[in-house]
Amino acid sequence: xxxxxxxxxxxxxxxxxxxxxxxxxxxxxxxxxxxxxxxxxxxxxxxxxxxxxxxxxxxxxxxxxxxxxxxxxxxxxxxxxxxxxxxxxxxxxxxxxxxxxxxxxxxxxxxxxxxxxxxxxxxxxxxxxxxxxxxxxxxxxxxxxxxxxxxxxxxxxxxxxxxxxxxxxxxxxxxxxxxxxxxxxxxxxxxxxxxxxxxxxxxxxxxxxxxxxxxxxxxxxxxxxxxxx
Amino acid sequence: xxxxxxxxxxxxxxxxxxxxxxxxxxxxxxxxxxxxxxxxxxxxxxxxxxxxxxxxxxxxxxxxxxxxxxxxxxxxxxxxxxxxxxxxxxxxxxxxxxxxxxxxxxxxxxxxxxxxxxxxxxxxxxxxxxxxxxxxxxxxxxxxxxxxxxxxxxxxxxxxxxxxxxxxxxxxxxxxxxxxxxxxxxxxxxxxxxxxxxxxxxxxxxxxxxxxxxxxxxxxxxxxxxxxxxxxxxxxxxxxxxxxxxxxxxxxx
Numbered sequence: 001x002x003x004x005x006x007x008x009x010x011x012x013x014x015x016x017x018x019x020x021x022x023x024x025x026x027x028x029x030x031x032x033x034x035x036x037x038x039x040x041x042x043x044x045x046x047x048x049x050x051x052x053x054x055x056x057x058x059x060x061x062x063x064x065x066x067x068x069x070x071x072x073x074x075x076x077x078x079x080x081x082x083x084x085x086x087x088x089x090x091x092x093x094x095x096x097x098x099x100x101x102x103x104x105x106x107x108x109x110x111x112x113x114x115x116x117x118x119x120x121x122x123x124x125x126x127x128x129x130x131x132x133x134x135x136x137x138x139x140x141x142x143x144x145x146x147x148x149x150x151x152x153x154x155x156x157x158x159x160x161x162x163x164x165x166x167x168x169x170x171x172x173x174x175x176x177x178x179x180x181x182x183x184x185x186x187x188x189x190x191x192x193x194x195x196x197x198x199x200x201x202x203x204x205x206x207x208x209x210x211x212x213x214x215x216x217x218x219x220x221x222x223x224x225x226x227x228x229x
Numbered sequence: 230x231x232x233x234x235x236x237x238x239x240x241x242x243x244x245x246x247x248x249x250x251x252x253x254x255x256x257x258x259x260x261x262x263x264x265x266x267x268x269x270x271x272x273x274x275x276x277x278x279x280x281x282x283x284x285x286x287x288x289x290x291x292x293x294x295x296x297x298x299x300x301x302x303x304x305x306x307x308x309x310x311x312x313x314x315x316x317x318x319x320x321x322x323x324x325x326x327x328x329x330x331x332x333x334x335x336x337x338x339x340x341x342x343x344x345x346x347x348x349x350x351x352x353x354x355x356x357x358x359x360x361x362x363x364x365x366x367x368x369x370x371x372x373x374x375x376x377x378x379x380x381x382x383x384x385x386x387x388x389x390x391x392x393x394x395x396x397x398x399x400x401x402x403x404x405x406x407x408x409x410x411x412x413x414x415x416x417x418x419x420x421x422x423x424x425x426x427x428x429x430x431x432x433x434x435x436x437x438x439x440x441x442x443x444x445x446x447x448x449x450x451x452x453x454x455x456x457x458x459x460x461x462x463x464x465x466x467x468x469x470x471x472x473x474x475x476x477x478x479x480x481x482x
Contacts, residue, residue: 173374
């Protein structure tokens with residue numbers, strides 16, 4: 001009897017389910033980026049004069065710097081353990097599109113850091129004085145922006161996964177590349193809070209996310225293959 | 230075959246020899262062009278009617294800023310060539326580019342800040358071009374940091390090549406995002422330097438300096454790439470032949 005053959009969709013689904021289950025077993029670790037995001041956005045009012053008008057001005061910066069850093073926080077572990085215990089090698093050898101499987105792993109990173117952040121963002125944004133009407137815009141910007149951040153960050157994680165002393169190198173690699181996301185995301189959030197049309201920056205965020213989703217899998221596969229050698 | 234020259238350049242001994250022959254042919258023109266450009270720019274060009282003599286720093290600033298971008302493109306292209314054809318020479322060229330590019334970027338930033346002092350009244354203004362230059366410096370530092378962190382030179386080559394390729398796709402995105410970010414914040418910059426109306430007495434020295442800096446970069450790159458090849462191929466037989474010394478290892482086999 002030959003072993004049952006699994007198609008790409010089945011394999012990617014199994015990979016996502018496995019990574020989510022692993023994350024659930026270590027829910028303390030998995031919740032860290034979310035807690036970090038909340039702490040950062042709480043620290044801004046403490047460092048400033050807590051006037052609502054002033055907070056409203058810095059709310060975009062606080063939300064997006066928080067999102068960027070919390071996304072970065074979980075990146076280091078994205079491929080590291082799977083590279084050490086040989087899982088990634090098996091994935092590279094199994095004959096299914098490696099790019100797609102790595103994209104599935106990146107999707108898990110987004111499900112664990114991006115999506116919870118989008119869900120909790122209304123709370124943080126309200127605390128920073130954003131009006132209720134601004135929420136759909138803020139959520140849409142964070143949704144697109146966090147997708148782009150996970151994709152861009154995955155390349156950095158793939159390049160540094162086999163390094164023993166990683167330290168701040170991952171941040172140095174990823175943050176300059178993520179600058180456009182930060183710029184357009186914060187701009188869209190500022191426009192949403194001001195009650196103006198945020199279509200322009202939102203479209204650009206979407207374009208960056210689509211471009212990243214198109215090009216990142218190939219760069220990511222190349223980076224991870226080099227790391228596996 | 231049309232591609233023979235390309236493959237020939239992929240051979241370290243051939244590249245080492247040709248680069249050594251070519252380097253002086255770029256170094257001397259670079260010195261002459263820069264000397265002529267500096268005389269023309271600092272001495273002969275008239276003072277700007279708005280900025281006085283302060284504008285003359287453009288003769289260092291603009292070529293450095295131009296090269297900071299060009300070196301990144303050269304670095305990413307040769308890294309991609311190395312990745313595709315697995316050529317040691319291409320990797321050596323890419324590795325030699327990083328420090329040169331980072332130096333030009335730092336020079337462009339420093340002269341931009343010095344220029345900003347009389348023009349804007351502060352050393353640092355969040356001017357779009359200065360800001361994207363700063364992000365470019367971070368890209369160079371990341372590239373060098375990644376190379377440093379990987380001990381095995383072959384893996385360092387390939388990993389940094391992937392990073393450079395990703396970076397070169399991002400450079401225009403970063404550049405334009407910074408420009409849009411800033412134009413949304415403030416009125417068009419004070420630095421609207423009259424590009425089309427620049428008189429010839431100012432423009433010609435600038436072009437001379439641009440050509441001189443570029444030739445200087447090529448000479449520097451060829452020399453550094455030769456050094457990089459010597460370091461990488463230190464156990465190869467051709468090195469002993471090229472340097473005219475007999476090494477124990479080379480003569481034994």
